[in-house]
Amino acid sequence: FTAIDGRGASVHIAGNACLLVFQASNIIIHGLRIHHCRPQPPSSVMGPEGKIIPIGQVDGDAIRLVTASKVWIDHNTLYECQDGLLDVTRGSTHITISNNWFRDQDKVMLLGHDDGYFRDKNMRVTVVYNHFGPNCNQRMPR
Numbered sequence: 001f002t003a004i005d006g007r008g009a010s011v012h013i014a015g016n017a018c019l020l021v022f023q024a025s026n027i028i029i030h031g032l033r034i035h036h037c038r039p040q041p042p043s044s045v046m047g048p049e050g051k052i053i054p055i056g057q058v059d060g061d062a063i064r065l066v067t068a069s070k071v072w073i074d075h076n077t078l079y080e081c082q083d084g085l086l087d088v089t090r091g092s093t094h095i096t097i098s099n100n101w102f103r104d105q106d107k108v109m110l111l112g113h114d115d116g117y118f119r120d121k122n123m124r125v126t127v128v129y130n131h132f133g134p135n136c137n138q139r140m141p142r
Helices: 118-122
Strands: 002-005 012-014 019-022 025-030 033-035 040-046 052-058 063-066 069-074 077-079 084-089 093-098 101-103 105-111 125-128 136-138
Touching (some): 019 052, 077 084, 084 093, 101 105
Parallel strands (some): 002 025, 012 033, 025 069, 033 077, 069 093, 077 101, 084 105, 105 136
16 A cells, blocks of 8 residues: 555645545555645646656645545545545545545535446445534535
8 A cells, every 4th residue: 555644743735736646546645634725727647657647637626536446535634625625536436535524615525527427336435434514515425
């Protein structure tokens, strides 16, 4: 597993495009404060073996998972981003979202790209022991 681990420190990711997990697996995101994320113009990322992959526009989410698998998002604080706090889309699966604090945000969580996106039909996501609020308005578990 690859871990982004902020335990024992005050680790903030803020102010621009925040965290994107793109076509990756076996990832742990733990103990971070992610906030004030903003949209960014179309860009690219470096993939396996140095291959450059275009990713399009980044929309201002705190954490965005795109075609990701086996990801554990645990004990993070996410707030005040321009789009949503956590998007799990485009065939991402085997995702665990646990013990996080989501606050001060209109759109909290998006699971699935849209109703017609075929690859999201087999998505497996566990959402457990999270805290929502204050000031969260939509896209939360009921």
